[in-house]
Amino acid sequence: xxxxxxxxxxxxxxxxxxxxxxxxxxxxxxxxxxxxxxxxxxxxxxxxxxxxxxxxxxxxxxxxxxxxxxxxxxxxxxxxxxxxxxxxxxxxxxxxxxxxxxxxxxxxxxxxxxxxxxxxxxxxxxxxxxxxxxxxxxxxxxxxxxxxxxxxxxxxxxxxxxxxxxxxxxxxxxxxxxxxxxxxxxxxx
Amino acid sequence: xxxxxxxxxxxxxxxxxxxxxxxxxxxxxxxxxxxxxxxxxxxxxxxxxxxxxxxxxxxxxxxxxxxxxxxxxxxxxxxxxxxxxxxxxxxxxxxxxxxxxxxxxxxxxxxxxxxxxxxxxxxxxxxxxxxxxxxxxxxxxxxxxxxxxxxxxxxxxxxxxxxxxxxxxxxxxxxxxxxxxxxxxxxxxxxxxxxxxxxxxxxxxxxxxxxxxxxxxxxxxxxxxxxxxxxxxxxxxxxxxxxxxxxxxxxxxxxxxxxxxxxxxxxxxxxxxxxxxxxxxxxxxxxxxxxxxxxxxxxxxxxxxxxxxxxxxxxxxxxxxxxxxxxxxxxxxxxxxxxxxxxxxxxxxxxxxxxxxxxxxxxxxxxxxxxxxxxxxxxxxxxxxxxxxxxxxxxxxxxxxxxxxxxxxxxxxxxxxxxxxxxxxxxxxxxxxxxxxxxxxxxxxxxxxxxxxxxxxxxxxxxxxxxxxxxxxxxxxxxxxxxxxxxxxxxxxxxxxxxxxxxxxxxxxxxxxxxxxxxxxxxxxxxxxxxxxxxxxxxxxxxxxxxxxxxxxxxxxxxxxxxxxxxxxxxxxxxxxxx
Ligand SMILES: Cc1ncc(C[n+]2csc(CCOP(=O)(O)OP(=O)(O)O)c2C)c(N)n1
Ligand code: SF4
Ligand code: SF4
Numbered sequence: 160x161x162x163x164x165x166x167x168x169x170x171x172x173x174x175x176x177x178x179x180x181x182x183x184x185x186x187x188x189x190x191x192x193x194x195x196x197x198x199x200x201x202x203x204x205x206x207x208x209x210x211x212x213x214x215x216x217x218x219x220x221x222x223x224x225x226x227x228x229x230x231x232x233x234x235x236x237x238x239x240x241x242x243x244x245x246x247x248x249x250x251x252x253x254x255x256x257x258x259x260x261x262x263x264x265x266x267x268x269x270x271x272x273x274x275x276x277x278x279x280x281x282x283x284x285x286x287x288x289x290x291x292x293x294x295x296x297x298x299x300x301x302x303x304x305x306x307x308x309x310x311x312x313x314x315x316x317x318x319x320x321x322x323x324x325x326x327x328x329x330x331x332x333x334x335x336x337x338x339x340x341x342x343x344x345x346x347x348x
Numbered sequence: 349x350x351x352x353x354x355x356x357x358x359x360x361x362x363x364x365x366x367x368x369x370x371x372x373x374x375x376x377x378x379x380x381x382x383x384x385x386x387x388x389x390x391x392x393x394x395x396x397x398x399x400x401x402x403x404x405x406x407x408x409x410x411x412x413x414x415x416x417x418x419x420x421x422x423x424x425x426x427x428x429x430x431x432x433x434x435x436x437x438x439x440x441x442x443x444x445x446x447x448x449x450x451x452x453x454x455x456x457x458x459x460x461x462x463x464x465x466x467x468x469x470x471x472x473x474x475x476x477x478x479x480x481x482x483x484x485x486x487x488x489x490x491x492x493x494x495x496x497x498x499x500x501x502x503x504x505x506x507x508x509x510x511x512x513x514x515x516x517x518x519x520x521x522x523x524x525x526x527x528x529x530x531x532x533x534x535x536x537x538x539x540x541x542x543x544x545x546x547x548x549x550x551x552x553x554x555x556x557x558x559x560x561x562x563x564x565x566x567x568x569x570x571x572x573x574x575x576x577x578x579x580x581x582x583x584x585x586x587x588x589x590x591x592x593x594x595x596x597x598x599x600x601x602x603x604x605x606x607x608x609x610x611x612x613x614x615x616x617x618x619x620x621x622x623x624x625x626x627x628x629x630x631x632x633x634x635x636x637x638x639x640x641x642x643x644x645x646x647x648x649x650x651x652x653x654x655x656x657x658x659x660x661x662x663x664x665x666x667x668x669x670x671x672x673x674x675x676x677x678x679x680x681x682x683x684x685x686x687x688x689x690x691x692x693x694x695x696x697x698x699x700x701x702x703x704x705x706x707x708x709x710x711x712x713x714x715x716x717x718x719x720x721x722x723x724x725x726x727x728x729x730x731x732x733x734x735x736x737x738x739x740x741x742x743x744x745x746x747x748x749x750x751x752x753x754x755x756x757x758x759x760x761x762x763x764x765x766x767x768x769x770x771x772x773x774x775x776x777x778x779x780x781x782x783x784x785x786x787x788x789x790x791x792x793x794x795x796x797x798x799x800x801x802x803x804x805x806x807x808x809x810x811x812x813x814x815x816x817x818x819x820x821x822x823x824x825x826x827x828x829x830x831x832x833x834x835x836x837x838x839x840x841x842x843x844x845x846x847x848x849x850x851x852x853x854x855x856x857x858x859x860x861x862x863x864x865x866x867x868x869x870x871x872x873x874x875x876x877x878x879x880x881x882x883x884x885x886x887x888x889x890x891x892x893x894x895x896x897x898x899x900x901x902x903x904x905x906x907x908x909x910x911x912x913x914x915x916x917x918x919x920x921x922x923x924x925x926x927x
Contacts, residue, residue, distance in 0.1 A: 226671065243674075268719065291905075
């Protein structure tokens with residue numbers, strides 16, 4: 160099997176680390192070699208963050224290089240656009256249709272681009288979801304990232320049961336049920 | 349049965365320390381090294397502490413080693429500068445129980461003020477360096493490091509980088525070695541570094557490096573992988589993975605010991621390959637030595653000294669491939685910012701209004717340098733805010749700093765800031781120091797420190813009282829104020845900057861990300877009352893934006909109800925309500 164390259168992009172504080180850990184956990188549980196690369200520290204303070212997950216028979220480098228991503232999971236529109244050039248030709252993008260203004264937009268130094276999703280759809284296979292809305296309906300806006308993961312899960316080769324098991328093993332015990340529900344919502348979409 | 353677990357590089361380093369039988373670990377937080385201690389503390393067999401700074405941490409580890417146990421210190425690359433005084437000399441004295449310093453470099457500057465290469469420090473200090481290239485090796489190399497430390501009577505540096513420390517990969521777990529404590533025997537010639545003793549030890553140090561270079565040929569951490577001999581790479585650390593990714597069929601000399609270099613192994617390898625590349629991130633440390641032995645090789649002529657490397661770099665520069673890459677889109681930058689509800693934002697909004705410049709320091713509050721706050725003018729290293737302000741005054745006179753303050757965090761003040769404050773008192777400064785006390789080391793992910801009342805191991809302890817500390821040093825005028833009481837704060841800042849004596853203002857309010865911080869309320873905007881004056885928007889809270897019609901709106905998932913925007917609104921258009 161060729162090494163699979165997954166990226167999770169978003170804004171610091173959106174829970175990219177938890178998502179990448181679930182992805183790492185499921186690859187490991189399925190007997191693959193796996194490497195993950197995360198961002199800690201300064202960038203997490205509301206900055207642009209990207210994490211990489213690679214799995215396959217044998218994985219050397221922990222990063223996904225430009226033009227090589229099979230799947231990009233984007234938690235925010237602008238971040239989807241920022242990293243779109245990492246996607247390979249037939250790659251898939253799952254975008255949480257949310258807008259978070261960077262400080263450069265808030266101060267008026269830059270403008271938030273319009274029509275990001277339409278533009279990305281021209282060249283790429285794109286799925287969108289307003290996961291924040293869905294998560295609020297569930298009663299916990301924080302699990303929006305797991306809803307997005309549920310959608311992405313359909314583009315990877317693991318069974319639903321495997322996913323639910325790894326979620327159970329990875330998230331804090333008190334939040335297992337709601338995270339599982341969130342995953343199913345995304346998965347059934 | 350061996351167990352496999354996926355581990356962060358730093359988690360694996362901690363595991364390696366555990367398996368190596370380490371008993372004492374001291375550190376000061378710093379990205380990308382922090383998670384080493386945060387994982388070590390999970391092993392009950394190890395005493396682990398946050399020391400106030402890296403010099404102290406290094407010395408704690410040295411003391412533990414002299415007493416006969418395996419001990420370590422961990423820190424980020426710039427922390428090694430702070431710890432370099434004890435490091436350079438214990439390099440002469442050597443060890444009793446194994447002594448390891450884990451230093452975390454930051455190529456690419458993800459979270460640092462410079463891009464220095466610890467291998468350069470290690471060469472100057474004559475300390476050997478091991479460099480792992482994945483999580484498994486991170487664990488294994490820790491064990492080798494302790495073994496070599498005791499075998500060669502030397503402190504050993506294990507060098508990691510951000511990419512390695514913050515990547516995860518599978519690791520096979522093993523049992524902890526039961527290492528017997530070494531007997532302590534008084535040995536002045538070795539442990540008292542006065543000139544006569546140091547002279548002798550220097551001779552020992554030179555020989556030690558020669559021995560290690562010689563033995564390096566047979567060390568399992570150094571290896572040669574012969575494949576196609578047209579291209580050969582000498583590489584180490586994470587860079588090795590990029591080589592394997594881009595050129596799985598090339599020959600590789602993979603160094604685990606990067607100082608001193610196993611010269612014979614390298615010479616032999618160079619003879620056997622047609623074109624030799626040195627692929628090392630940051631400084632040409634290996635390359636310059638290899639070239640000095642008269643070996644032809646290619647390194648920094650084509651590879652940069654800046655930032656991180658990648659497999660694509662090899663594909664382009666070595667294999668001559670033209671990569672058909674899409675150009676990245678031009679999108680607005682998203683730099684890091686202070687959290688919604690951060691007390692630093694409140695303090696800076698006051699300073700901005702008063703037109704005050706800040707000699708800054710390192711921490712979340714460094715973000716006070718960027719728009720829209722734009723208050724911090726300088727940032728050098730931890731503790732420098734106070735001393736640079738003092739230097740300005742001594743250069744230009746006391747009137748020059750009337751519209752200046754030094755701004756420093758509580759953790760940074762305990763790190764080295766307190767020394768600079770002593771200098772202000774001693775050398776008759778008239779400056780104003782603001783200690784932004786948010787009860788934590790925020791920037792690096794909320795670690796306790798000497799003034800928080802809790803140890804790394806989670807035990808309650810004496811909390812050094814910063815107010816009393818400043819008083820005890822001899823600062824007459826020390827004022828405490830709530831960071832969100834902007835009227836009181838403005839008044840105090842005006843008074844204290846006008847005063848012709850050194851003074852300290854301690855602004856207090858906990859970091860909003862502290863787990864102990866609970867927010868029962870949220871602030872909501874009442875658009876009908878909003879006059880679109882923009883006063884609340886000035887401090888740049890990310891939870892506040894405008895509706896299409898120009899009135900304000902608050903993102904309730906982000907707002908932490910600090911109330912700053914509410915205080916700034918003259919028209920009661922923002923209300924605090926229960927969540
Ligand atoms: C010598 C050195 N050690 C460690 C660091 C990493 N570091 C950056 S800021 C900081 C401390 C921040 O804490 P504090 O001063 O309380 O400010 P806060 O981030 O909480 O606002 C640390 C440990 C560093 N930059 N330099
Ligand atoms: S982590 Fe704490 S100190 Fe740092 S920006 Fe956020 S609220 Fe402020
Ligand atoms: S109260 Fe206002 S300034 Fe404070 S976090 Fe909420 S929106 Fe931001």
